[in-house]
Amino acid sequence: MHKTINIITLGCSKNVVDSERLARQLDALGYSVVFDSNRFTPIAIINTCGFIHDAKEESIQTILRTVQAKELGKIEQVFVIGCLSERYADELRTEIPEVDAYFGARHFADVLQVLQSQANTQLLHERIVSTPQHTSYLKLAEGCNRSCAFCAIPAIRGAHVSQPVEDLVQEAQFLAQEGVKELSLISQDLSYYGIDLYKRNALAELLPQLESIKGLEWIRLHYLYPNNFPVEILPIMAQSKKICHYIDIPFQHSSNVVLKAMRRNFTEHETWKLIDTMRSAVPDIAIRTSLIVGHPGETEAEFDKLLQFVQHAQFERVGVFTYSHEEGTFAAQHYKDEIPQEEKERRRDAIMAVQNEISLQKNQKLIGSTQKVLIDRKEGKTFVGRTQYDAYEVDNEVIINTQKRLRTGNFYDIHITDADAYELIGEC
Secondary structure, three states: OOOOEEEOOOOOHHHHHHHHHHHHHHHHHHEEEEEEOOOOEEEEEEEEEOOOHHHHHHHHHHHHHHHHHHHOOOOOEEEEEHHHHHHHHHHHHHOOOOOEOOOOOOOOHHHHHHHHHOOOOOOOOOOOOOOOOOOOEEEEEEOOOOOOOOHHHHHHHHHOOEOOOHHHHHHHHHHHOOOOEEEEEEOOOHOOOOOOOOOOOOOOHHHHHHHOOOOEEEEEEEEOOOOOOOOOOOOOOOOOOOEEEEHHHOOOOOOOOHHHHOOOOOOOOHHHHHHHHHHHHHHOOOOEEEEEEEOOOOOOHHHHHHHHHHHHHOOOOOEEOOOOOOOHHHHHHHHHOOOHHHHHHHHHHHHHHHHHHHHHHHHHHHOOEEEEEEEEEEEEEEEEEEEEOOOOOOOOEEEEEEEOOOOOOOEEEEEEEEOOOOOOEEEE
């Protein structure tokens, strides 16, 4: 009997996919695989994040806790994979030698060799889903070709490499057969998908093929870069019964001064034009964006422009990050990080205060409507789900009060009776 392996996944959804692919390989070798950060098993594999300071700290603390469990005899072997070990493998080997082996983000499957095996090429499009069975991710590409000043991803993950359309369709078919109903398309930059393979963005070719897969009911688009945004997907989205009217597009800022410092190759005018294009093509579209406050070059005047941008754009979903120097980035090498952390946090809080009011007003307009809701889980006597306008784990939820026995992973028509800034209350 092979031993149980616990895969602890930190960081983004792209790491989740990597862990699930590794889990399928290990399962085929006879190992019992679990995804549980609180469980001790003979072998632990930690898939780390090395993107920003807080994520790196979480990864290091997780490694230290796991190594401590090994020293207490609760774990026999510890392996570390992912972005943190891609960036800092030599330092980690010196500082935490108790880890049995470190593997980078681009070579995580090498852990199989330590276990006296190698990747089974027939299983490359199969995974063991670690999310709730009804929702999963489809990673369209690896790496990134952009040169944003603040971002270390190209240095960690390398250049953009798209997966062929036929391979993605095969993987999506496998996931649908496993019970997945909601598929979130991810990569560092969906706007670049296919350019390296087909010399054009291939989303408009991929989406109809994914729509035709039996069992899939929602297809969601994440992480589209605004520059070279594939506008041809918008009419497909508007006419589709499966593609969620939802786009995750990180604008990062609105000020031309800051956008230039960020090396975003996109202007404020182009931002507004794209927003208008999206809302005209898909009137009920939910736009999620990410913003960075405190980036070098962001004066109080430039921040005020960003605050006004959020007020006028009326985004459905917003995430705000405070800037920090990341080793190896253009910004860290060429700019001074002069804005105090307290001021960055003040600016973040000011943005979120505006967004809270926007979200509240938009949610309250839904009171009295009926929404199609996907049930994620049961909590006590209530059920928790999401509309097509909300992504798993990052967006709003619907709290459902009912005497009926709803099933996780099923869709229901929910009558919305109340709302706050980040929750809808409903019944059926």
